[in-house]
Amino acid sequence: MLRHPLLNHPFEPDIRDWVSCFMGYDMPQALDAELSRYNPNDSQDREYLIRHYALRRDYPQQNFRHRQRLVEVLQAALDDPDYDFDNIWEPAEDDDEYAQWPSTWPAVLDDSRDFFQRLLVAARELWHEDLSRARLPSLQECRAIAQRDRGTRDWLFNIDNSETWRAVFNEAATPYDFNTPGPVFQGEQLSLQLYGDLGRLSVPSTWPASQAPTHCSLILKVQGISELALSGTRFDGRMRTQLTRLNPGYHLRLEIGFECVIECVALSVNITDVEGIRDEKQL
16 A cells, blocks of 8 residues: 555545645745746646646655556546536635635636646656656566566666667677676665676677687666565675566566575666776776
């Protein structure tokens, strides 16, 4: 069950939550003056208020699943031809928190349904990445994928920017195993420094043996993680990779050392800083 980002109860938003930034108890004079510069019945002002106020609020506790739920609630209201959007501007009964909004604004907006239709369109545009993450399958669903449909060992040819590998190593096969000093987590992102041997089949046949690199290094970046599972205690050492492409996103399973596993579902998997190296000491 999705929990409220600030309160200890289920997250059950309503349409009024979309415009709560325009309503408030004892609204500060500075905010009143700022919002009063705009006319919500003017088409351009309406669009600006939606994109720069209603959808630009910084709620670090609100994640992509909260945004998905907000969009679902708004979509359901717009799908109902009898939904009374004008009623949203009325103060909530027995709740003074919503009793005030910008002093120069009309009590009820013209064509309130248009306001919320625009709000939905803008939300789908500005929150596109979050909404895409919310549509990713769960880890449980990914684990149920048949073995024959999972990614091959040449996983570097299945990432978002496989051309980055090809730009250095042409059409050469990819190393099956890498070594890593361990993962770095930052928010909903994961990165790993990888290095490994280049086997005979990994080197383009056109390269002279004396010039061909014997090792490679790169940085693996995983972004837009929607679900993550970790097991084990020491996340450095030899790494084996299974990458299954979804639509959209990826299911990534990294087995590191003897006991550690990093498994996640994410929107994007790519690589940077790809190098071919002849001297292992440079790694």
